[in-house]
Amino acid sequence: MNAAGSDVILERMMSLHPKIIDLTLDRMWRLLNALGDPQKDMPPVIHVAGTNGKGSTLAMIRAGLEGSGAAAHVYTSPHLARFHERIRLAGDLITEEALTEVLDECYAANGDVSITYFEITTAAALLAFSRTPADFTLLEVGLGGRLDATNVVDQPVLTVITPVSIDHQQFLGDTLGQIAGEKAGIIKRGVPCVVGRQEDEALDVIEARAAKLGAPLLVHGQHWHVSSEGGRLIFQDEGGLLDLPLPALRGAHQIENAGIALAALRHLKRGEAACEAAMRNVTWPARMQRLVGGPLVERAGRADLWLDGGHNPAAGEALASVLAEGPTRETHLICGMLNTKDIVGYMRPLAPHAATLHAVSIPGETATLSAAETAAAARAAGINANEAENVEAAMDAILAQNPDARILICGSLYLAGAILRENN
The missing domain is CATH 3.40.1190.10 (Mur-like, catalytic domain)
Structure with missing residues (x-):
């Protein structure tokens, strides 16, 4: 075989x-x-x-x-x-x-x-x-x-x-x-x-x-x-x-x-x-994981690039507590989510910590929210949100605004998996 x-x-x-x-x-x-x-x-x-x-x-x-x-x-x-x-x-x-x-x-x-x-x-x-x-x-x-x-x-x-x-x-x-x-x-x-x-x-x-x-x-x-x-x-x-x-x-x-x-x-x-x-010795990928190599990290330049797969309100609260710890870099989210989740409930705890959110659809997932739907939910949660064609385009938009940003890709384990598959 x-x-x-x-x-x-x-x-x-x-x-x-x-x-x-x-x-x-x-x-x-x-x-x-x-x-x-x-x-x-x-x-x-x-x-x-x-x-x-x-x-x-x-x-x-x-x-x-x-x-x-x-x-x-x-x-x-x-x-x-x-x-x-x-x-x-x-x-x-x-x-x-x-x-x-x-x-x-x-x-x-x-x-x-x-x-x-x-x-x-x-x-x-x-x-x-x-x-x-x-x-x-x-x-x-x-x-x-x-x-x-x-x-x-x-x-x-x-x-x-x-x-x-x-x-x-x-x-x-x-x-x-x-x-x-x-x-x-x-x-x-x-x-x-x-x-x-x-x-x-x-x-x-x-x-x-x-x-x-x-x-x-x-x-x-x-x-x-x-x-x-x-x-x-x-x-x-x-x-x-x-x-x-x-x-x-x-x-x-x-x-x-x-x-x-x-x-x-x-x-x-x-x-x-x-x-x-x-x-x-514990390791567990896509749980506030800092990406340290691969094409996306090279694209990020001076920016910090992080990945998290949490996707419900409790996960949003946990993620917000991590973001509150620092560092002092401005945080920008790239988010894709499934249509089965409480989107606003997930995003609301993140609102005080996010300068912007760029919404993407999750590649290859039939249950993905569109970028427009995710962006609308983010605005309802109080986040300044935009749509992006994909993660790379979202990163470019963020880096044009702040090349020293902390960029967090989040919202779904399926999005996290796509990132880990492609960024190796």
Whole structure:
């Protein structure tokens, strides 16, 4: 099979169901049964759900586990530049040969029966995990939790719920309580669950679910506490106090994500070296990532070029807190967003920090907002907005105004992925 083998199979898989998202577990159970139930043969699972921060939190847990000498499988979504990013086998990105093999096997086992792209590719990941030795398996929920394709493990060693906020209402419900109920669907009988900071409405639902299942909770503000003091991270739980470096990921919101990861690592009996590694060694692309090479960086000249994939109101607030930290350079946004998001809610926290916003459409995405629609939403949020044909044109317009600007490309992981694919 040539290097394009997995791309061909993935393209074929896109046509197996008329919808991109159709939440149910029936199709997963059928396919996994046909594959010999690989979900039963994986290394111990840590299952992570939440609206914001689950990717960063999972990345810190992984860095901590690896810092303690453990090998971890990792499943995340969506990918940014290549599908292979979604699957790590004992720490390494899955090879083209291994990916092609499991995709082919899942396609053959499924036949022409209806199944979504996410479901069949998740099954492929679980199949790969079942065949490769490791100490842990880290699974990130794709959407929701209760009916997500990853929610097929009966007895994970730990579940994690990062902060829950309003997002994906068309699939998860209109209220915070309804959405929290979907996230809490990953809680399993008797299995401990680490819970990040929550609004009362969400926490009430999570606590009720855990009580029903006899699942012990480790809740932010009750069982563990985290803060930053004097340029250090301070974490405290019943096991004592940790004085650690701040996480390598930027932003005040990463302090709380770090707390969730540390609570998980402490529950797993990983030592202080693992906790320090979780802070120092974590990497997670498109989370306030400074771009340091490639054609766009060359085009930027003296300007700073940053990339962020956050896309809902809570992500907008987190991003605003990073921008408020400095530097003092004037900030200009290049933004593209999907039509399924709360655009004004995302942009409103950014308004005080943005000199201008140049709106673009996301290349290759059918659900993209037009540049005109994104610019209109930005104006409604109080931002001086213009339209641009593409990111390069937006950069040129900004640089003509201020060659020393801080330029932040933001609004969607799909836009971030396009940037990372092209800027290498």
